[in-house]
Amino acid sequence: MRLNPILFALFSLVHLVARSQSFEATMAKQGLVDVQKVDPTILVDLKYSTTDNFVGKDVYGDLTRAYMQPMAAQKLAEASKYLQAHHPTLRLLVYDAARPRTAQWKLWNALPDLPENERQKYVADPRKGSIHNYGCAVDLTVANQDGKPLDMGTKYDFFGELAYPSRENELLKAGKLTQQQIDNRQILRTAMRQGGFSPIEFEWWHFNALSREKAKMVFRIVD
Template sequence: MHCEHIATCPDFRHLSSITGIDVDLRYAGPHNFVRRDLYGALDCAWLHRLAAEGVERAVDWLDAHARGHRLRVLDALRPHRVQVLLWDHLDGTGLRDYVADPARGSIHSFGMALDVTLVDAHGRELDMGSGFDEMSERSHPRLEADHLSTGVLTPVHLRHRELLRRAMAAGGFNAIEHEWWHFDMLDREHVRRHFIRVE
């Protein structure tokens, strides 16, 4: 299915239908590692309905356990054609581990993954110790204990990241090892086999 036709598919929900979140899609502007707008006229503020329901559960968890904090969605649906652009941009850089190979497909392209951070009651993003899309080991959740012991990350950074992970886990999302901001809904291979990829 092409992104231009997504509004006709009942399996997808627009981010505007989810209350209690902020939306700042970084690939719809220059604030990303490619440093240009990759979405253009495409409306990519969508998620599969299962992922959207998970975001609602995460919002409810934050409301109950960290009142005043909100999820800020940095990326949601990412059409396959944009995934190809990201993959090609990293050709020869040694950084392709941070981007799913289009030959297999990104879970973003099924509307079943999203990139998120947290903002406080004043709309300020919590300091996570590395930036969104920062392709360095500082971004790796699996290395957080080492980074804490060496001073690369602080206890505050880890508390912020853990709060985000707990909220997303309450929504049914799975974290990954090398990007604190990325969360998947359901098993990746199951999604690739059974869900609609948006081109």
């Protein structure tokens, strides 16, 4: 028996909405908050709710709002406040925030050809949990007043040394990054540090509100 195309489309829509509501309901139940309700000036474009990501697929479905633990969202608001005080035409643009562990598995499994130690540079092992899974990490950039991201030298989720904050000086000397690209990254890092976040070695866009060890002690993983 063939399902009427209209009914099939309606069923698919209901399924996507239910999945989104399930993710959001779980986050809300665990006390996470929508970052734009804490600071409406923060821009959000969840890349895993689009096909513009390294998987090339929509991983989140209709989940398009960025959630974080309240303390992390407040830190992000402080970073946003600092950025706007020093660069009034710029805004934080969030690419990813709290991430369900079901989505973590999809990202992990999308890199089967990388050795496990190499894979963990870019995607945390779902068995251990990412800081994103605890709602204590954020991936983001800086955008201008039109919402256009500044040039950071690579796209979001670029796997390679060009994205490494730890290699910027030598990449500048080698002509692989420009001073403007590094300056743009520094604008982001300075604001995030002022908000209380810590950068990491391999990704210019990733910042942690807490260490994974502390996050595990205080919060539960979002499944």
